[in-house]
Amino acid sequence: MSVRSCATRCIAGWCAGLAIAVVACSSPKPPASTPLTQELLGDLKPVVSVKELMHDMIDPASDFIFNSVSIVSTKAGVVETKPKTQEDWDRIQMGAVIMAEGVYLLKIPRPFAPPGDENDSKGPDAAELSPAQIKAKIDKDRVLWNAKIEALRNVGLEVMEIVKRKDVNELWDAAENLDEACENCHVEYWYPGQKVTMPKIDQKLLDMYGPLTDKPKK
Numbered sequence: 001m002s003v004r005s006c007a008t009r010c011i012a013g014w015c016a017g018l019a020i021a022v023v024a025c026s027s028p029k030p031p032a033s034t035p036l037t038q039e040l041l042g043d044l045k046p047v048v049s050v051k052e053l054m055h056d057m058i059d060p061a062s063d064f065i066f067n068s069v070s071i072v073s074t075k076a077g078v079v080e081t082k083p084k085t086q087e088d089w090d091r092i093q094m095g096a097v098i099m100a101e102g103v104y105l106l107k108i109p110r111p112f113a114p115p116g117d118e119n120d121s122k123g124p125d126a127a128e129l130s131p132a133q134i135k136a137k138i139d140k141d142r143v144l145w146n147a148k149i150e151a152l153r154n155v156g157l158e159v160m161e162i163v164k165r166k167d168v169n170e171l172w173d174a175a176e177n178l179d180e181a182c183e184n185c186h187v188e189y190w191y192p193g194q195k196v197t198m199p200k201i202d203q204k205l206l207d208m209y210g211p212l213t214d215k216p217k218k
Contacts, residue, residue, distance in 0.1 A: 046110035050134075051117065053110070057102050058152075064095025065159055065178055069171045082168050092171070093163045099178075100156030106149050119190075127191065134189050148185040155181055 048056070068088070070081045083089050112131035113119060121130035129137075138145045155178045162170045 044105075044108050046105075046108050049111040049113050049117075049131075050106065051113045051119075053102075053105060057098065057105075061095045061098035061102060062178060062182065064091050065099070065155075065171075066175055068092045068095075069168065069175060083166070083171070089163050089166060092159060096156045096159035096163065098156075100153050100160065103149050103152040103156070107146065129190060129192055137189060144188070148181070148188065151181040152178075152185070 067081070068083055068091075072079045072081075083092060112134045118130050119128040120126060121128050121133070155174060158177065159171075159174050162174055
């Protein structure tokens with residue numbers, strides 16, 4: 001082999017190695033974990049109490065579902081409400097999404113009432129439990145607390161599926177399920193000594209006046 005041929009091969013080999021090194025250096029590297037990303041992926045911090053979250057977010061969302069179907073007796077006769085337009089169904093979808101996602105915020109430890117608010121918990125026949133009493137009940141059985149949250153979330157998921165099918169009949173059942181889930185939670189953690197015994201007034205009116213909506217009479 002000539003000296004020139006040997007030199008040519010050495011140069012070619014050196015160029016190939018340099019090309020590999022350049023490619024390796026220019027290849028994108030996985031982003032390093034930074035304090036910012038760690039902070040964004042860290043624990044969520046509550047802004048309001050359970051009472052405020054319910055009043056300002058969960059309750060208004062539930063009204064989109066409760067108010068979607070109804071039968072009300074007036075002096076002019078029986079007034080029926082049910083979704084008729086896409087806007088009506090969009091409003092129900094909004095309530096369902098807020099319900100399904102928002103109730104999980106109840107899993108974040110937070111005060112049960114604003115500072116200084118003790119609910120209606122004074123006296124021997126107090127109508128409501130105090131925030132301290134509510135916390136004690138939840139600390140004693142967190143599985144039950146999470147079960148109540150899941151029950152509410154399931155109604156939100158149920159309504160989202162109903163909206164896809166635009167099934168008015170099933171909205172009645174979903175509204176009943178939501179009413180039951182809400183009241184069962186309130187009775188357990190808010191109102192001592194009470195039980196859910198009264199059915200929804202809308203259902204009673206439906207039974208009285210017959211199938212005035214698409215929902216068949218039971």
